[in-house]
Amino acid sequence: MSKPLDIASLIDREAVGFHQWLVFLLCFATTLFDGFDTQAIAYTGPAIISAFGLAPGGLAPILTAGVVGMTIGAMTLGLVGDRIGRRPALLGGVALFSVASLATACATSTDQILALRFAAGLGMGGCTPVLLALAAEYGPARHRGAIMTGVLLGLPAGAMLGALLAARMMPAIGWQGIFVVGGALPLGLLVVLCFALPESLQFLAARTRAEDVRRVHAILRRMLGAALPDDARFHVSEATVRASVSELFRNGNTRNTVAIWAVYLFNWVAWFMFLSWLPTVLKTAGLSVTLAPMGTVTVNAVFIACAIPLSMLLRKVDTRHLLVGLLLLGIAIAIGLANAGTAWSLVFVLAGAAGLGIGGQQIALNYLVVTAYPTSLRATATGWAIGMGRVGAIAGSAVGGTVLAAGGPAGFYLALAVPLAAALLGVLAIRPGRYAIDPGLAPSAH
Template sequence: MTRAPESTGTTSKSVATKAFFIAMVDGYDTLMIAFIAPLLAQHWGLTHPQIGGVFAAGYSGAVIGGLAMGPLGDRLGRKPMLVLSLLLAGIATLLCALAETFQSLLVLRFIAGLGLGGAIPAIIALTADFAAPGKRSGTVTLMYIGYPLGAVVGGALTSALLHHGISAIFLGTGIVCLIAAAVGMTMPTYRVAPHSHLGSGMVKLFTAQFAEGRLLPAIALWTGLFSTLMLTYFLVSWTPSILLAEGASPQVAALGPVVLNLGGIVGALITAKAINRFGPYFLNAGFALLGAFAVLVVGQMATGTAPAMIGFLIIGMLLLGAQLNFPAMTADLFPPEVRSAGGGWTAGVGRLGSIVGPLVGGFLMATEMSPRTLLSFAAIPGAVAALAVFAAAILRRKARTAAD
């Protein structure tokens, strides 16, 4: 049986605060390449597909990092894997400043993605491990707000530093990652006591992750996060183009992703306390369903820049707010002995949606589909996400009932 950490409220807040900072750094480094994409294209004469390849390299690394390093966190310890992941991301990002070829940049962004993907399950598990049981879901959600906030703050900072060039931005981001690794070293150690399912091998650890009726709820969560990330990354990637089609200036259109992320932060703040009382599942499913409806309404009714911006703020509040609650659901579904593995696999499979979303959006944009019709299609994965989370809630309840 796993022993809960002997922690105080001060320890819980300290762990959550440090994890919040690490989530900010992770969010910024993951999305930083989008901020400097125009400079990369100009510097090396890259085409749009090649820039997309840089995005895909980082996202693919994050998928593999979550799938591989999440289970290792349960076996070798959350803290060691967190520090290792951040060191890997930091060193790879620093080396990007020295990259002389497009191919070497792809490899380094993949390696950085491995580290960034591995850090997320570790901070989710540590935050949940040390949080008060009655406040676990809300604490995890509040911590994970750091991820989109890192994208917002980092985007503004990068915009101010673009005149220093690509290498300076890579160096600065790499140094911040190494600082995050140093912060990770100050985290308390959480040791999982031996569990009857774990045995001594990684295969048994994988089996234990889905024991006690967790397989079907886990698949439902994977489906929900995949669909949510597919939609949100589609919106983040193509919102500027949609706004330009509505008559916005390039400067205003560039603010579209920022508005979406700010909406997500507001949505997560609204739900953080509510999920402690009502649980993360049904509330999250409701937000995803309303978000899908909001996408449909904005696509059909919003005309002009200002109404579209307000619509994207609401969409961000609902859909990105729902996305930020998925770590709370994984912390609820998986017990401490497999919590890092469960979080890593959920994040890894879900992040496949972050690769598919922009690609599908690019295909649809290439068909010269109108922005309104485009957003109408985009509402479909939002509805799928809501249904998947509803299913996870019902399956989770049945598994608990069977266990009792």
């Protein structure tokens, strides 16, 4: 009988082929439509307020319902992906947010829109941890950080695409038309996914059932372009456990799980507090209402520009050390903004730098969490970490106005240093050498 083949090692030593690129492209397309649908309510919000005669704050429950749905979806669909497979979980998530978006176009009350945005949020939030795990498992370790970052860039790209389409199309097709587009396009993608998206090789190999072994054979034949011995056996170089949230706190994982959750929570508090309130803060400080939104544009532009170069560092440095550097940079930026006053050139330079110093932390965190757990827990761990982050996003968006009212622009900027300092403590609490459980996935540390 032939010696068992290690799936991770096999992927690592082969060049990235067409079928792997297809997986990455399908994951990117999913995040692209996810990003479009996530922001659809923002594009259509003013029109919905007008159509239903809402007060300006009447949209808040609908916005909150979507974020709550995304939080729950990230925490639950990731577990489903570890239990029954990445492929069915991802197909289910895409189907859910596609149908919910289409149904939103037919809504006749704000209560219906609220319920449908919650349902769409479940699907959108749940897709992210599943496709991150799938992309990571099809990518060789040497390129994994760049692959994951490239896939996730679909989220801001989809958001920007949606903004451009809404500006040009909504006068002609109304707010309902935006949701028709946001539902119909991912439904078309769903058909492609059904035929073209494979299951995770590591997930199949870890289950060891005869049917799963045959599927591994078939996928590897397509990937490698060569037949494997009929008696070839496969294994994954990690312990296999039944996916559950409680497993994240066993086998010595408790400290790292708590620390990673804390870092996600506080990073997202700072990031979303900053992004959500920056235009208002700039306007309060004296910038014109037409220029204030350019602050957010600057932050996102720098984030996107830095994403791929930053991801290329992930295999070359200890991820914890990189996070420490980014967190210290973020704290320095917060202090600098607090003292910049109305020196607008400096304010915009520092705001752009926050795209790296604060936003860049998310790139490192996403790489850290998928390399911190075995295949059988990867989507669950990623989903719960992102779920904790979304809790932080809700908190950061909610408290930003209160902080601004109490401390003014300078106090607002300075307050950003508080969650960043808390996140720094979380990174320092991560046990060295424990966060790379799977040797085939671990980043090299220097």
